[in-house]
Amino acid sequence: MYAARAFRGANVDVTLVDRTNHHLFQPLLYQVATATLSPSDIAAPIRWLLRDQRNATVLLAEVQSIVPDRRVIVLDDGRELAYDYLIVATGARHSYFAHPEWEARAPGLKSLDDALEIRRRFLLAFERAERTEDAAEREACLTFVIVGGGPTGVELAGMLPTIARFALPADFRRIDPAGARVILLEGGPRILPAYPEDLSARAAADLAELGVEVRANSIVTNVGTGVVEIGGARVATGTVFWAAGNAASPLGTLLGAGVDRAGRVAVNADLSVPGHPEIFVIGDLAQLTTNGKPVPAVAPAAMQSGRTAARNILRTMRGEGREDFRYRNKGDLATIGRYKAVAVIAGRHLSGNFAWWTWLFVHILYLAGFRSRLSVLLEWGYSFFTYQRGARLITRGAASAERER
Amino acid sequence: MYAARAFRGANVDVTLVDRTNHHLFQPLLYQVATATLSPSDIAAPIRWLLRDQRNATVLLAEVQSIVPDRRVIVLDDGRELAYDYLIVATGARHSYFAHPEWEARAPGLKSLDDALEIRRRFLLAFERAERTEDAAEREACLTFVIVGGGPTGVELAGMLPTIARFALPADFRRIDPAGARVILLEGGPRILPAYPEDLSARAAADLAELGVEVRANSIVTNVGTGVVEIGGARVATGTVFWAAGNAASPLGTLLGAGVDRAGRVAVNADLSVPGHPEIFVIGDLAQLTTNGKPVPAVAPAAMQSGRTAARNILRTMRGEGREDFRYRNKGDLATIGRYKAVAVIAGRHLSGNFAWWTWLFVHILYLAGFRSRLSVLLEWGYSFFTYQRGARLITRGAASAERER
Numbered sequence: 001m002y003a004a005r006a007f008r009g010a011n012v013d014v015t016l017v018d019r020t021n022h023h024l025f026q027p028l029l030y031q032v033a034t035a036t037l038s039p040s041d042i043a044a045p046i047r048w049l050l051r052d053q054r055n056a057t058v059l060l061a062e063v064q065s066i067v068p069d070r071r072v073i074v075l076d077d078g079r080e081l082a083y084d085y086l087i088v089a090t091g092a093r094h095s096y097f098a099h100p101e102w103e104a105r106a107p108g109l110k111s112l113d114d115a116l117e118i119r120r121r122f123l124l125a126f127e128r129a130e131r132t133e134d135a136a137e138r139e140a141c142l143t144f145v146i147v148g149g150g151p152t153g154v155e156l157a158g159m160l161p162t163i164a165r166f167a168l169p170a171d172f173r174r175i176d177p178a179g180a181r182v183i184l185l186e187g188g189p190r191i192l193p194a195y196p197e198d199l200s201a202r203a204a205a206d207l208a209e210l211g212v213e214v215r216a217n218s219i220v221t222n223v224g225t226g227v228v229e230i231g232g233a234r235v236a237t238g239t240v241f242w243a244a245g246n247a248a249s250p251l252g253t254l255l256g257a258g259v260d261r262a263g264r265v266a267v268n269a270d271l272s273v274p275g276h277p278e279i280f281v282i283g284d285l286a287q288l289t290t291n292g293k294p295v296p297a298v299a300p301a302a303m304q305s306g307r308t309a310a311r312n313i314l315r316t317m318r319g320e321g322r323e324d325f326r327y328r329n330k331g332d333l334a335t336i337g338r339y340k341a342v343a344v345i346a347g348r349h350l351s352g353n354f355a356w357w358t359w360l361f362v363h364i365l366y367l368a369g370f371r372s373r374l375s376v377l378l379e380w381g382y383s384f385f386t387y388q389r390g391a392r393l394i395t396r397g398a399a400s401a402e403r404e405r
Numbered sequence: 406m407y408a409a410r411a412f413r414g415a416n417v418d419v420t421l422v423d424r425t426n427h428h429l430f431q432p433l434l435y436q437v438a439t440a441t442l443s444p445s446d447i448a449a450p451i452r453w454l455l456r457d458q459r460n461a462t463v464l465l466a467e468v469q470s471i472v473p474d475r476r477v478i479v480l481d482d483g484r485e486l487a488y489d490y491l492i493v494a495t496g497a498r499h500s501y502f503a504h505p506e507w508e509a510r511a512p513g514l515k516s517l518d519d520a521l522e523i524r525r526r527f528l529l530a531f532e533r534a535e536r537t538e539d540a541a542e543r544e545a546c547l548t549f550v551i552v553g554g555g556p557t558g559v560e561l562a563g564m565l566p567t568i569a570r571f572a573l574p575a576d577f578r579r580i581d582p583a584g585a586r587v588i589l590l591e592g593g594p595r596i597l598p599a600y601p602e603d604l605s606a607r608a609a610a611d612l613a614e615l616g617v618e619v620r621a622n623s624i625v626t627n628v629g630t631g632v633v634e635i636g637g638a639r640v641a642t643g644t645v646f647w648a649a650g651n652a653a654s655p656l657g658t659l660l661g662a663g664v665d666r667a668g669r670v671a672v673n674a675d676l677s678v679p680g681h682p683e684i685f686v687i688g689d690l691a692q693l694t695t696n697g698k699p700v701p702a703v704a705p706a707a708m709q710s711g712r713t714a715a716r717n718i719l720r721t722m723r724g725e726g727r728e729d730f731r732y733r734n735k736g737d738l739a740t741i742g743r744y745k746a747v748a749v750i751a752g753r754h755l756s757g758n759f760a761w762w763t764w765l766f767v768h769i770l771y772l773a774g775f776r777s778r779l780s781v782l783l784e785w786g787y788s789f790f791t792y793q794r795g796a797r798l799i800t801r802g803a804a805s806a807e808r809e810r
Binding site: 021040045052054058059061123127130131133171 | 425426427443444445450452453455456457459461462463464465466482484528529532535536538575576577578579799
C-alpha cells in the first residue's frame with residue numbers, strides 16, 4: 001500500500017495484486033480477536049484507499065508463481081501479468097516449527113479471518129463451559145493458552161482476563177468467567193525479548209497483576225486435542241492461540257536469491273534482489289538491515305521499506321542512483337490490558353498509564369481513513385466506560401462448528 | 406427473546422436455547438448484506454440482552470428433537486432438557502420450491518452468516534468483472550438477479566444499484582460499476598403483494614427509476630451455474646439472491662399437531678398446540694390468525710406472539726384463563742434505496758420521502774440497545790452524506806473462495 005501510494009502522480013502504471021480486498025491495520029488485529037472492535041474499524045477496501053490514484057489498478061487475486069526470467073507473475077486463474085518492476089510484499093505467517101498439524105488446533109493472528117476465528121473460539125469456550133455438566137471439562141474450557149511472548153501474545157494475554165473479569169460475568173449463570181485461567185508461554189528467558197529487560201519485567205508484572213500465568217523458558221512440545229504439552233508438563237485446555245515465530249511467504253523462494261531460515265529474502269541495501277535489480281522485496285518477507293543491523297518485523301519498517309522501494313524504482317527510471325534503506329525507529333509500543341503499556345520512544349523507557357495513553361494516541365493517528373478513527377474512538381470509549389464488548393458476535397455457524405469439534 | 410423477557414421477575418426458571426449467540430434485528434439484515442452496516446450494528450449477544458434477568462439461563466445449542474410425550478427437548482450433544490412449558494420459536498428459512506440444490510447458487514437472507522455471504526458475493530462480482538478479459542463474462546458478472554418481490558427482495562433490489570452507482574465507480578479502472586444490471590423477479594402479478602395495489606405500483610416505479618428491471622409473473626424454473634431460467638427465457642448472471650417463499654423450521658412437525666404446506670403449525674387461538682396445552686408456537690413457525698384472518702410473517706407479529714405466549718403461561722400458573730392472540734398491526738414499511746419508501750400506517754398509504762423518514766425513525770427506535778442505535782445512526786449518516794460504504798470487507802478467504810467457483 002505504501003509503495004503503491006509512493007507512485008502517486010508518477011508516469012507509471014501500478015497494478016496492486018492482493019488475495020484479500022482490504023488493507024489491514026495489523027497492530028489492532030488483537031482487538032478484533034477479543035471482540036472490542038469490528039473488522040470494518042481496522043480494515044478498509046484497498047480499492048477505496050487508492051480510488052483517487054488514477055495510475056493504480058487493483059486486482060483481487062492470489063499469486064501462484066513468479067517467473068523472474070520472463071518477468072511475469074502467474075495468477076490463480078493461470079493468467080500471466082508482465083512487469084517492468086516488481087515489488088513483493090507478501091509478508092509472513094506464523095511458524096509452527098515443522099508441526100503444520102498444530103495450526104488447526106492453535107490458530108494464529110495475521111488476518112481478519114484469523115481474528116474472527118480467535119474471537120469465535122474465545123467466546124465459544126465460555127459457552128461450552130456454561131453448557132457442560134463435567135467439572136474437569138469446565139475447567140479445561142476456562143483455560144486459555146497463548147503460545148509466544150512477543151507483542152501479539154502479550155497483547156492477547158492482557159485482553160483476555162480483562163474481558164473475562166469485567167465484561168462477561170453478568171451474562172453467565174452457572175460459571176464464573178472471572179475464574180478463567182490465561183497462560184502465556186514463552187520459549188526464551190523473558191517475554192517481549194525485543195524490548196529492554198526492565199520493560200520485559202514490567203510487562204510480566206502487569207500481566208501477573210491481571211492474573212495471567214507467565215511462563216518463560218517454556219517450549220511447546222505438542223499441541224493435542226484439549227491439551228498442550230511443555231516437555232513433561234501437560235495443561236488441559238480447550239483453547240490455544242498461537243503467536244510464535246514467523247515463516248515467510250513461499251513466494252520468496254521463487255526469486256532466485258537466497259532465503260534465511262525463516263524464509264526471508266536476503267535483499268541488497270537498496271531492497272532489490274541480488275541478480276534482479278528490477279525486483280524488490282519489502283516488509284516481513286525481506287531480511288531488512290540498517291547499517292548492518294537487523295530490522296524488526298514491525299509495521300513501520302514495512303511502510304518505510306515500501307516507500308524506499310518505490311523511490312528507488314522512480315530514481316532508476318530517471319537515471320539516478322538508488323538510495324539505501326534506512327529504518328527510522330520511531331518507537332516500540334505494547335499494551336497490557338486496560339491502562340497499562342510498555343514503550344521505548346527516542347531511547348526512553350515508558351510504562352504504566354502514560355505509555356498506554358501514548359499508545360492510544362499513536363494508533364488512532366495511524367489508522368487508515370477518518371471513518372475508522374472516529375468509529376474506533378467511539379468503540380473504545382464505549383467499552384472503556386461500560387466494560388461491555390461491542391462486537392461480541394459469533395458468526396460462521398457457531399452451533400454447527402461446535403458440533404464438529 | 407420477547408417471550409423470555411416477559412417472564413422477568415416471575416417465579417419461574419427460563420432457559421433460552423439458540424444455535425447462535427446473538428439476537429438479530431432482522432429488518433435491517435439487508436443493510437449488512439449490502440455493506441452499509443456491520444454485523445455488530447444490528448445484532449447483540451443474547452446473554453448480554455438478558456444479563457439482568459436472573460431467572461433466565463442462555464444455552465448455545467441446536468435442538469435436535471422435541472419429545473412432547475416425555476416433555477423433553479434433545480440437544481445436539483444428545484443431552485435432554487426437561488420442561489414444564491415449552492415455547493417453540495424456530496422460525497422459517499426460505500423455500501426453494503423442492504429444489505434444495507438451488508440454495509448454494511442463490512443464497513437467502515435470514516441470518517448474519519447469510520448476510521455476510523451475500524455481501525461477499527456482491528462485492529466479488531465486481532472484482533471478477535474488473536479481472537476478466539472476456540466481455541460476455543464481464544456482463545454476466547455485472548448482472549444481479551433477485552428472486553422474490555416481497556419486502557426483502559425489494560429492499561435488496563433498491564440498495565444494489567444505489568451502491569453500484571454512487572459508492573463504487575471511483576474504485577474501478579476497467580469496468581463501470583454504474584452499468585450493473587439488477588433484475589427483480591416476482592412470481593405473482595405484482596411486487597409487494599401484501600401491500601395495497603397503489604403502493605406496489607409506486608414501489609415498482611421507484612425501482613424502475615433506480616434502473617432495476619422489475620419482472621412480474623416470472624417464475625424461476627432453473628437456477629444453474631451462471632444462469633437463471635424463467636420458462637424459456639435465460640439470463641446469464643454471476644450472482645443470484647433468493648428472497649422467495651418461506652419453509653418453516655422442521656421442529657414444527659415434531660409437536661404432534663398438523664402443519665400447513667409451508668410447514669407452519671396450526672396453533673389454537675391462545676398459541677398453544679392442539680392436544681398439548683403446555684407447548685406454544687410463536688413467530689414465523691406458527692400459522693397465526695387474528696379474528697380468523699391470517700397474520701403476516703413479520704417481526705412485530707413475532708414479538709407480540711412471544712409476549713402473549715409468556716402471559717398465557719403465567720396466567721395458567723395462577724389458575725386464570727388464557728387470552729387469545731390478537732395481532733396489532735402498527736404498520737408496514739419497505740424502503741427503496743435512498744430516500745424512498747412505501748408504507749401503510751393506520752390505514753394511510755405513504756410513499757416517497759416522508760415514508761422513508763418514517764421508516765428511519767421507526768427502525769432506530771426498535772433497534773436493540775442504545776449502542777446499536779448510536780452506531781447505526783453514525784454509519785447511516787456517514788454513508789448518506791458520502792455515499793461510501795463503511796463495511797465493504799470481504800472475509801472468509803475471498804481469493805480461495807473465488808478459486809473454488
